[in-house]
Amino acid sequence: MSTRTVEFDDIQGLLRFGYKHQTQASFLLLQVKEREAARAWLASVPVSSAITADPPPDTALQLALSRDGLQALGVADDIVNAFSPEFVSGLGRDASQSRRLGDVGANAPEHWQWGAGQRVPHVLVMLYALPGRLAAFQQAVEAQVASAFDILLRLPTSDMDGIEPFGFVDGISQPRLDWERTRAVRDQEQAAYDNLSCLGEYLLGYPNEYGGFTDRPLLDPQRDPQALLPRAEDRPAEADLGRNGSYLVLRQLRQDVHGFWQFVNAQVGGDAAQRERLAAAMVGRTRQGVPVVTSNGDADAGKDLNAFDYQADTQGVRCPLGAHVRRANPRNADLPSGGPGLVSWLKRTLGFDAQARERDRVASTRFHRMLRRGREYGAAVSIDQALSGTGSASDTGLHFICLGASLARQFEFVQSAWLASTRFDGLRNESDPLLGTREPTADGSPTNEFSMPQPGGPDRRVCGLPQFVTVLGGAYFFLPGIRALRYLASTRSQGSP
Template identity: 35%
Template sequence: MADRTDPSAPQALELADIQGAMLRKRPGPYVGSYLLLRVGTPSDGRRLLARLLPHVASAARWWDPPGGAWLGIALSHSGLRALGVRQESLDSFPAEFIAGMAARAARIGDTGESGPEHWDAPLGSPDVHLVVAAFAADRAACDSLVETVREALRDLPAVQLLHRLEAAQLPNGRTHLGFVDNIGKPNIEGTGAPRDDRAGAAGPGHYGDPPGAGPAVKAGEFVLGYPDQDGVLATQPLPDALRRNGTYVAFRKLHVRVAEFRRYLKENASSTAEEELLAAKMVGRWRSGAPLVLAPSQDDPVLAADAARHNDFSYREQDPEGRRCPVGSHIRRMNPRDSPEVSVDVLRHCILRRSTTYGPELPEGQLTDDGAARGIVFLFMGTDIRRQFEFVKRQWANDGNFAGLETEQDPLTGNREGARTFTVPLPARARRRQYEQLPRFVVTKGGEYLFLPGIRALHWIAGLDR
């Protein structure tokens, strides 16, 4: 159920009540830990929340968190139950969140070797009740915050730390595949976000609409308690204390097959330059971050380093046929922007994305897998799991019909079940090249649907405001 309001009315967000991880990027460089916990009794779980609440960073003064490190808390549906939330509240949550990611894995393409039966424990099990994220600019500060969490667990025997997943920015500041990431993000009305949010912990920076972010998106698409693009104000979950300044999170642990990616480039190119071009075509950007729409034939590191330009482009105006940036490339699928081939309202399917790397780098030039666990932890955030995250995964990443690509999938993240081709239009009209037999470069190793409450809602769950 929902109420409808005037969608043109301005929205001012309660930043001090919103967990910082929702609206602000993590610090850069960063070191982090994801702590997965199981709650055995409501009383111990609530006591833990009460102890951790003073350390939770809000979206206000994001550059100055408690203790110089950033703490965020999210809960699964089974976690809300374990903390003693009443049944009427539990039943009021969306069906997707109640079911959990493992139960809906086939819908989002987590099948075969990415299926829940192959996930790293305890992800996908009913035992993951709380996910606590600790991030800082260096390992010492992060470990200090993790130790604070461990101290909060003392004399709470019913709360068990199941797993600690370490994350850290790679020395080159890029992903395991060598790409600069986290460039584009939605322009959310009322957030007061700096143009270059990479300043992060350094201070508030210069505020305004980030160039290339497109039209402002109503806050209700990402934060509960505010009108969405259609002027709709959600009336669930219940009670009102839960339905303000929170959001839903698709937590994803993805293993990246770096050696496989490198081998495919080498086997399908005749030179290093061709390898780099093929990699850029698959992603939609050069590894530096320079977009193909603006730098179609060779990398432009100066453009990539310019935060006022590296995301400021239009598919409809500058590349309507996808001859610079292929229609099937990763970034054009994840955010089609104004692509003429897309008929749906893109803003209704936007998601906030946060990513962190885990595991060691594969040495430069190595073409054989060393067996190490390495990849990306993605956090996809929005107020409607089905319409946002699941739609993007199902329709845009794993299906090509939306763009006239038939059974093609995302060349980077597709599960390759029945679709292993990637088409690259060539500059001359009516010509194209098809790359066949794409391997699976990314394998899902676990995931959870989580609720990231507002800070007052965390107080309510902890029993401090009831």
């Protein structure tokens, strides 16, 4: 298998850029009204690619389709069903999935403002613009789509200067994509946590960390007579509809900023310094983004805030095991570290190293990374406002967006096995301190605690955490390569093989 160069002109820019210059953004959720008109628009709409532009463009449009969207466009069933099973079944339709993801109680799909029932979006249009340019851009795009689509919902965003509504710097931990394809394509144990990640973890049609490929439709080239689609890298006789595309998860998360700070404040009796410390312990970073595992909260100016792991803090004394960022990215290697030599390796591999076993409850983080592209919405609330119960009464939160080549192994795994799990890394009676639903388990055990191991004695425990984050909607999308988008918009994608 020869290593092909990366086709930046075919990849949507969002996979490579966060569009951080384009601080204004708005997401449109569309439903197809007129199929032919919808196809015509999708066939020609200018979608920004991953080619770098200097100066940055005034505006950028990115586009993704849900399963319902593919069906509404008339894409053949066998093509739709060749996407990954999670994409095909979608989000919020299956009670088993909701239970797994923690979409229960107040998060249950029956309460969603969109994404369930009749309110499943077909097309997600993401508009990004330099300051002051969004309104006209959005107006123009809405005019273009008016005859073909119904606008189900507009999701406006707010520029909070890289700080999420609770007040913490966000988006620091991101995988680094191997755009140069220097990482060997083979299945090999990684002895250390590394932020560099194979393209195939995020882009369909490229080899991933296992050296394999995840689910996407591969077509007989006869179904693509104009040769719009690239050939599959692993099966050159077939056209790859997934190549240069990705799966995209969008979830609207409402954040109760008042509730969060008032709860934390009450726990520490109103002491400002302790309040900061407790909030940082729950998040795993200070509000400035400094990982609590590396500091006691002092601002470490100029340090790489993403270059750390938890190897020196296996007990969670400096950063609690259940802290939000530790759950979301435990930063461990494939095998716990140990002495050099084959004997040590064998002992750890066969499980005979008791110390290694203690650190082995969570492993192989590299298979569970996500590219995060979310944007905040609503009005920012300061801590003082939150504590005094003032500030905007309107909703504020995050439009969580992540990209990955496997919905099951990335988003769903991290959400269920790590964030929502009440047993992450051997913990009990707690789930994610920010995202947890606090619903008791089936046997009646509470999940509304948060434990902080101490150097001596039993953990300190905070009890009675209320729910701070509520899911208001969500959907799975396919973010196609640009050529794949044109193919899907053509009539060729219709009909039987």
